[in-house]
Amino acid sequence: MSLGDSSSQLGKVRGLGSAREGGEHWIGERVSSVALLFLGAWLIASLLFLPSLDFATISEWLRSPLGAVPMALFIVTSFYHGLDGLKVVVDDYVHDAGSNFALNTLLLFAAVGGAAFALFALAKIAFGAAA
Amino acid sequence: MAEQRARPLSPHLGIWRWGPGMTASIFHRISGGALTVAGLAVLTWWLLSLADGADAYGDFSAIAGTWVGLVVLIGLTWAFFQHLLSGIRHLIMDTGENFELGGNKTSAIATFVGAVVLTAAVWFYVLGVAK
Numbered sequence: 001m002s003l004g005d006s007s008s009q010l011g012k013v014r015g016l017g018s019a020r021e022g023g024e025h026w027i028g029e030r031v032s033s034v035a036l037l038f039l040g041a042w043l044i045a046s047l048l049f050l051p052s053l054d055f056a057t058i059s060e061w062l063r064s065p066l067g068a069v070p071m072a073l074f075i076v077t078s079f080y081h082g083l084d085g086l087k088v089v090v091d092d093y094v095h096d097a098g099s100n101f102a103l104n105t106l107l108l109f110a111a112v113g114g115a116a117f118a119l120f121a122l123a124k125i126a127f128g129a130a131a
Numbered sequence: 132m133a134e135q136r137a138r139p140l141s142p143h144l145g146i147w148r149w150g151p152g153m154t155a156s157i158f159h160r161i162s163g164g165a166l167t168v169a170g171l172a173v174l175t176w177w178l179l180s181l182a183d184g185a186d187a188y189g190d191f192s193a194i195a196g197t198w199v200g201l202v203v204l205i206g207l208t209w210a211f212f213q214h215l216l217s218g219i220r221h222l223i224m225d226t227g228e229n230f231e232l233g234g235n236k237t238s239a240i241a242t243f244v245g246a247v248v249l250t251a252a253v254w255f256y257v258l259g260v261a262k
Contacts, residue, residue: 030222114172118175
């Protein structure tokens with residue numbers, strides 16, 4: 001069973017339910033949640049065990065590969081997982097097709113835009129000249 | 132189309148007695164929403180201030196250190212642990228386990244106790260170190 005092939009054989013015969021799709025979203029939400037288990041624990045532990053939270057210490061940490069790379073992964077995964085989760089909330093409570101589409105589009109723009117700003121900031125810190 | 136008569140609905144929210152299971156469920160959704168909206172906004176703001184230089188990071192730290200800032204950060208820490216623990220509980224339930232009434236209730240209560248204990252531990256440590 002591949003990632004995008006999550007429905008049962010019976011479900012395939014019946015046409016994958018009314019939406020004809022959807023298993024990928026459910027699986028993606030869970031796979032990203034497991035990734036965030038590790039990345040979230042890493043972020044909290046890092047912030048707790050850094051010798052200081054001042055500008056120089058944090059900048060130096062985010063310039064090193066072991067700071068910048070997990071942070072990039074955390075940004076992408078958390079925005080992805082947050083978008084997934086809020087989409088479920090919108091789909092549960094907003095039944096009008098037009099409003100549902102508009103809200104989900106707005107969420108997508110906000111998540112991609114937010115992640116882009118966070119990644120830009122991280123790149124500037126990571127690749128900027130040492131202070 | 133003829134006007135439809137009000138049809139009997141299945142018993143809904145109003146008649147249920149609150150229990151740990153449904154409380155964990157709605158708190159999972161609330162904490163996830165808070166983490167996505169407020170948590171990712173704070174993360175992005177923090178990274179942008181770091182990218183902007185020591186002065187901007189100083190401004191961020193000053194706002195984070197006010198009592199409003201601390202309430203938001205402690206609240207986000209709690210939301211993080213609540214969502215993490217009830218997320219683990221959901222992953223276990225995805226495997227078909229933990230649906231017996233007693234065990235399900237115990238694991239729901241454990242997410243609340245665990246989240247408060249972990250949040251308190253983190254912030255006692257942070258505020259203790261800061262002094």
